Amino acid sequence: MQKIIEASGISKKFGDTRALMDISFEVSEGEIFGFIGPDGAGKTTLFRIITTLLLPDEGKMRIMGHDVVTGFIELRKNIGYMPGRFSLYQDLSVEENLNFYATVFGTTVKENYDLISDIYSHIEPFKKRLAGRLSGGMKQKLALSCALIHKPALLVLDEPTTGVDAVSRAEFWEMLKKLKQYNITIIVSTPYMDEAMRCDKVALIQNGQLLSIDQPQKLRQGFTGKLFSIKASEKYRLINALREYPETVTAYAFGDSVHVTFKEDKCDKTICEYLDNKGITNVMINETEAGIEDRFLELMKKV
Amino acid sequence: MSGIPVITVKDLVKRFGKFVANDHLSFEVYEGEIFGFLGANGAGKTTALRILSGLSSPTSGEVIVAGYKAKKDPEKIKKNIGYMCQKFSLYEDLSTRENIMLFGGIYGMSKDLIKKRTEDLLEKLNFLEYSDRMISDLPLGLKQKLAFSVAIFHEPKIVFLDEPTGGVDPITRRQFWEMIYETADRGITVFVTTHYMDEAEYCDRISIMSEGRIVALDTPEELKKQYDAGTVEDVFVKIARPPNPPKGLPA
Numbered sequence: 001m002q003k004i005i006e007a008s009g010i011s012k013k014f015g016d017t018r019a020l021m022d023i024s025f026e027v028s029e030g031e032i033f034g035f036i037g038p039d040g041a042g043k044t045t046l047f048r049i050i051t052t053l054l055l056p057d058e059g060k061m062r063i064m065g066h067d068v069v070t071g072f073i074e075l076r077k078n079i080g081y082m083p084g085r086f087s088l089y090q091d092l093s094v095e096e097n098l099n100f101y102a103t104v105f106g107t108t109v110k111e112n113y114d115l116i117s118d119i120y121s122h123i124e125p126f127k128k129r130l131a132g133r134l135s136g137g138m139k140q141k142l143a144l145s146c147a148l149i150h151k152p153a154l155l156v157l158d159e160p161t162t163g164v165d166a167v168s169r170a171e172f173w174e175m176l177k178k179l180k181q182y183n184i185t186i187i188v189s190t191p192y193m194d195e196a197m198r199c200d201k202v203a204l205i206q207n208g209q210l211l212s213i214d215q216p217q218k219l220r221q222g223f224t225g226k227l228f229s230i231k232a233s234e235k236y237r238l239i240n241a242l243r244e245y246p247e248t249v250t251a252y253a254f255g256d257s258v259h260v261t262f263k264e265d266k267c268d269k270t271i272c273e274y275l276d277n278k279g280i281t282n283v284m285i286n287e288t289e290a291g292i293e294d295r296f297l298e299l300m301k302k303v
Numbered sequence: 304m305s306g307i308p309v310i311t312v313k314d315l316v317k318r319f320g321k322f323v324a325n326d327h328l329s330f331e332v333y334e335g336e337i338f339g340f341l342g343a344n345g346a347g348k349t350t351a352l353r354i355l356s357g358l359s360s361p362t363s364g365e366v367i368v369a370g371y372k373a374k375k376d377p378e379k380i381k382k383n384i385g386y387m388c389q390k391f392s393l394y395e396d397l398s399t400r401e402n403i404m405l406f407g408g409i410y411g412m413s414k415d416l417i418k419k420r421t422e423d424l425l426e427k428l429n430f431l432e433y434s435d436r437m438i439s440d441l442p443l444g445l446k447q448k449l450a451f452s453v454a455i456f457h458e459p460k461i462v463f464l465d466e467p468t469g470g471v472d473p474i475t476r477r478q479f480w481e482m483i484y485e486t487a488d489r490g491i492t493v494f495v496t497t498h499y500m501d502e503a504e505y506c507d508r509i510s511i512m513s514e515g516r517i518v519a520l521d522t523p524e525e526l527k528k529q530y531d532a533g534t535v536e537d538v539f540v541k542i543a544r545p546p547n548p549p550k551g552l553p554a
Contacts, residue, residue, distance in 0.1 A: 038472035039443050136344050163389075163469060165343040166500050166536055167544045191470045192499075206472065235505065236484035253477050255504040255534060256523060293473050300474055 001028040004154060004185045005050070010059035012045055019045040021208045023059070027185060027201075032176060034199035035189040036292070042208040043189040044084060047158045050187065051081045064153060077105065080152035082143050084159045090132030094123055094142055097131050098149060105150030115182055116145045119175055137168050144175070148184075155179070157188040161195065173198045193293040204296055211299040216292060223290035223298060225249075226265040231257040231284040232275065241278045245271065252297060259294060305334040309460050309492050310355060315364035317350050324350040326515035327364070334460070337483060337493045339503045342512030343543045348496055349465070351512075355494070356463050357381040369460040382410065385454035385462035385491075389469045393450050395439040399430060402438060403453055410457035424452055444475035451482055455491060462486065464495040468502065480505055500536035509535065511543055518542050 005027040012020040020042045027033045035043050048054035049061065052072035061068045066075050088097045098120070102109045113120075123138050123145075131142060140160060147155060157176075161169045173195065176186055188199070196202045196216045204211040204219070212219060232238040239258055242251040247270075249261040262271075267285065275283050290298075310332035317325040324347045332338045342348045353359040355368055357377035366373035369383035386392070393402050403424060407417035425434050428448060433441060441449070447467065455462050464483075468476045480502065487493050487507075495506070503509050503523060510520040519526055519542055523535050532538045 038475070039470035041472075163344075163466070163498065165498055165543065166539050167343055169498075170540065193473065236481075236488060239481070239484075252473075253480060253505060255501040297473055300472065 037205035080147035095127040229288040339506035339509035387454040388465040
């Protein structure tokens with residue numbers, strides 16, 4: 001498949017802060033490529049370089065054959081960018097914003113309406129309303145419509161789902177999936193690990209470094225060793241007890257249970273006896289499959 | 304958990320013009336409980352949270368927080384609760400130590416007590432090396448831990464946390480929850496909102512709001528049984544939003 005982005009050795013400093021260190025990756029045409037990592041990992045800096053808004057200190061990045069430093073004029077016509085902060089014109093109406101973006105990119109809303117109809121139809125009843133007076137979910141849909149209206153080959157979305165509830169997040173990802181039929185390549189960042197599974201490929205990023213790049217399924221399988229899920233009635237005491245247990249390597253809270261790894265993957269009767277002695281009741285131990293977050297935690301420890 | 308209520312809400316209604324943001328809410332929260340307050344964006348969580356923390360007055364209904372009525376004594380409520388929201392309540396251009404002392408002063412603690420507890424806190428957080436650094440120089444995870452510690456510095460009966468873990472890495476997020484557990488263990492009630500559904504599982508009880516009402520309230524275990532769901536996220540998706548939002552309402 002054709003490569004849309006080829007980045008090698010990208011670094012960026014702000015004063016003494018090394019925001020990005022030797023970042024290399026490739027994105028193929030039509031892929032949904034996710035950058036997953038916490039605030040301050042370097043996601044936004046990287047996205048600003050991809051969108052030609054910031055120059056890298058070192059390294060090369062080519063997008064659709066154009067260099068991000070020298071070919072920015074050509075590139076900007078073909079990239080749609082939805083920044084993390086709502087950045088449409090608050091004192092223009094929904095409709096005016098959309099028309100404005102279409103005009104700036106030398107097209108019309110009519111010409112590419114197909115592409116956005118699914119998304120825009122949700123907010124079309126409010127097209128006369130000022131953008132500044134929309135609810136959070138509607139702002140998000142308008143911003144996505146504006147980023148798409150010139151039919152970009154590459155769509156860059158910086159944390160589109162941060163602060164959004166679980167139901168709306170799921171809806172947003174459904175919208176992205178539908179865009180695949182138009183062969184638009186999508187780069188998206190998120191702090192929510194569970195969203196990784198919705199990407200074709202995922203890069204885990206932390207402190208300006210890429211920890212791993214792979215298909216989400218393979219990333220999970222990269223987890224080394226055996227993982228056990230332990231449940232009990234007393235959650236807080238269970239975590240503390242497991243931390244003190246000499247055979248424990250890691251113990252992290254995961255939903256209603258604790259995910260634990262043991263030295264030499266050994267999980268036998270002794271652990272049950274140990275927890276019983278600590279007065280912990282209703283203990284249930286199962287071997288479990290590692291998720292993306294388990295793998296991320298494992299990789300974080302190694303850095 | 305003791306079973307002694309520290310928050311009692313009966314028939315709470317809050318209207319903005321014609322819009323009913325909170326529609327007859329009734330619930331209790333107990334001493335030392337971790338209570339998760341969930342709902343879709345726009346369900347009315349923030350409105351309720353503002354009333355519970357004395358920042359806004361109910362249109363009707365009874366709200367008692369830490370022994371005081373929200374309508375009559377909002378100032379006394381404010382003194383007896385802690386509050387931390389996603390946007391930091393810390394002053395970026397003051398040092399760690401200055402921030403702690405400032406909050407102690409605002410809550411009317413004595414100078415000696417502030418001094419002693421400040422040192423205790425810095426040591427407990429392993430923050431001694433950061434004590435004279437500006438808040439703006441601190442990594443996000445440390446800021447969050449500090450913001451939480453400052454919110455409970457005056458030993459309130461209840462602490463309200465509004466999406467406290469947004470954007471932090473998975474290890475910090477877990478360390479933060481261990482601070483929450485420890486706080487509840489000491490008898491301080493923790494009232495928390497979050498969009499991370501796995502965090503909802505860490506709560507003793509959770510309520511789910513939809514369109515201004517509480518549509519579910521129980522332990523995570525019970526709710527999963529009741530709605531035949533594997534996770535709280537599944538429960539949430541099933542009930543947090545009506546299947547077809549009526550036309551003409553904001554999405």
